[in-house]
Amino acid sequence: MIAVVGAGAFGTALAISLARDGRAVTLLARDLRGMDQTRRSPKLDVAIPANVLITDDATQLQSAECVLMAVPAQSLRRVLETHHDQLANKRIVACCKGIDLETLTGPVASISATLPDATAAILTGPSFADDIAAGLPTALTLACADDTAGRALQQTLSTANLRLYRTTDTIGAELGGALKNVIAIACGVAIGAGLGDSARAALMTRGFAEMQRLAGALGADPQTLTGLSGLGDLALTCTSTLSRNYRRGLALGAGDQIDAAATVEGAATSVAVTDLGQARGIDLPVCTIVASLCAQKISVETALQTLLSRPLKEE
Ligand SMILES: NC(=O)C1=CN([C@@H]2O[C@H](COP(=O)(O)OP(=O)(O)OC[C@H]3O[C@@H](n4cnc5c(N)ncnc54)[C@H](OP(=O)(O)O)[C@@H]3O)[C@@H](O)[C@H]2O)C=CC1
Numbered sequence: 254m255i256a257v258v259g260a261g262a263f264g265t266a267l268a269i270s271l272a273r274d275g276r277a278v279t280l281l282a283r284d285l286r287g288m289d290q291t292r293r294s295p296k297l298d299v300a301i302p303a304n305v306l307i308t309d310d311a312t313q314l315q316s317a318e319c320v321l322m323a324v325p326a327q328s329l330r331r332v333l334e335t336h337h338d339q340l341a342n343k344r345i346v347a348c349c350k351g352i353d354l355e356t357l358t359g360p361v362a363s364i365s366a367t368l369p370d371a372t373a374a375i376l377t378g379p380s381f382a383d384d385i386a387a388g389l390p391t392a393l394t395l396a397c398a399d400d401t402a403g404r405a406l407q408q409t410l411s412t413a414n415l416r417l418y419r420t421t422d423t424i425g426a427e428l429g430g431a432l433k434n435v436i437a438i439a440c441g442v443a444i445g446a447g448l449g450d451s452a453r454a455a456l457m458t459r460g461f462a463e464m465q466r467l468a469g470a471l472g473a474d475p476q477t478l479t480g481l482s483g484l485g486d487l488a489l490t491c492t493s494t495l496s497r498n499y500r501r502g503l504a505l506g507a508g509d510q511i512d513a514a515a516t517v518e519g520a521a522t523s524v525a526v527t528d529l530g531q532a533r534g535i536d537l538p539v540c541t542i543v544a545s546l547c548a549q550k551i552s553v554e555t556a557l558q559t560l561l562s563r564p565l566k567e568e
């Protein structure tokens with residue numbers, strides 16, 4: 254049995270996809286919201302197959318062959334600690350995109366620090382929950398430092414429509430997923446402020462250079478970022494209004510009222526990235542500007558002038 258912790262949009266979509274392919278799945282919800290009765294998620298327009306056990310009973314995790322953690326990046330540590338006893342020596346696959354603000358580390362480090370006996374992996378890349386739930390073709394990166402375990406997870410989690418590519422570069426894979434959210438906000442701001450598609454292309458490209466620079470400094474192979482997690486997810490999230498991070502950027506760029514309660518992961522990640530860059534002396538102008546914009550410390554006009562007035566340099 255495969256367990257999914259977190260019955261939000263992504264966790265439920267993954268559960269549906271795996272179950273449709275014949276796997277037995279347990280979906281652990283913090284709040285069932287009647288999903289076990291209606292067999293529907295309030296966040297997806299697809300019925301949940303009968304071979305998904307929807308439960309709020311965490312003891313069900315004990316019999317899982319692997320556990321997918323589909324909770325927001327800033328909640329991951331807390332959720333791992335809460336279910337420590339059920340998860341202690343399992344194969345744990347983070348399905349979130351972000352950098353923990355307290356530790357300035359990614360989801361794989363959170364798993365290893367919280368559950369030293371577990372096998373830690375991450376599943377990330379370009380995919381909207383709605384697309385996965387609808388059974389549309391999708392390709393993702395599965396990263397696990399232990400390649401034998403990674404190969405087994407790749408087999409276990411690939412389905413007819415969900416194709417997983419494998420890498421051992423967990424830091425590169427998780428940074429690709431985390432950092433693209435920051436650049437997606439920047440691109441949304443550009444479009445929301447009417448700066449045009451050319452400005453967006455410039456931000457995607459220079460943002461990608463920042464992603465590779467930071468990833469290399471943190472021990473990743475910058476080449477990993479040219480894969481699905483990185484370039485692939487950047488292409489999706491910086492161009493689609495299905496992305497919450499991109500939509501947050503659109504709202505900031507257009508000067509719309511921001512709902513403070515509706516957080517997007519790229520906002521927290523922009524703060525973490527700014528701290529990491531400053532501590533290591535790495536130049537990350539786009540990410541730093543996004544942190545200031547999200548905190549509403551500077552105007553879009555100031556952000557634009559700051560980026561355009563930087564010294565000219567080699568590409
Ligand atoms: N949505 C998408 O298209 C995609 C999302 N992802 C990633 O998946 C991760 C989850 O996103 P998504 O599913 O969209 O988010 P949702 O908000 O839809 O779901 C998050 C889930 O996590 C649960 N949760 C949050 N905090 C806690 C906590 N402290 N303890 C227990 N459960 C908690 C929520 O429970 P409750 O409902 O009770 O609040 C909810 O079930 C993110 O990192 C995102 O980047 C990746 C690819 C695509």
Ligand SMILES: O=C(CO)COP(=O)(O)O
Nearest residue numbers: 378379380381496497498
């Ligand atoms: O990560 C995603 C697509 O790959 C979803 O993006 P958002 O979190 O911005 O909605």
